[in-house]
Amino acid sequence: MTKQEDNKAVVVKWFTDFWGETCDLSVVDAVAAPDMLLKYSLHEPRRGRDDIKAFMTDFRAAFPDLNFWATADLIAEGDYVVGQWEGGGTHTGPAFDDFLTGSLPAATGRTMRFTGTTVLKVIDGRIVEEIGLDDGVAALTQLGLIKAA
Helix, strand or coil: CCCCHHHHHHHHHHHHCCCCCCCCHHHHHHEEEEEEEECCCCCCEEEEEHHHHHHHHHHHCCCCCCCCCCCCCCEEEECCCEEEEEEEEECCCCECEEEEEEECCCCCCCCEEEEEEEEEECCCCCEEEEEECHHHHHHHCCCCCCCCC
16 A cells, blocks of 8 residues: 555544544544544644543533534655544534533533534654644534524
8 A cells, every 4th residue: 555545544543433423432542643633623732642531421421412524535645644524413412611612501402513624643643733724613603602694
């Protein structure tokens, strides 16, 4: 396999096992670099395996049906892999205060569904950074944290 194919395989595992319908946190130790950076527009940046695991644990406690899926083929060049996705979930769990614009009280019952594009940097089979640009305005509007124009 080429380097790009190897990198895509790492990202597929990450998208499936970390961001997919069920989350296996052991994938963080398997494919994330020890000081991996996870950065999306809705959340504070996270760094390191423990911080990333805590982020996902809290996210899935608040949104138990959280799920993301690919909407296009992955594109790979050099150390980078780019993916487009769609996802969301329903807030039926505890209060959630990770959004930069405010927090949700427990179990609002609100559903969010939104899209995004993610760029992952993979070095020697480990994800060193995941930088995503998502439609945060749609998600935050659906959750009632900002008002539609």
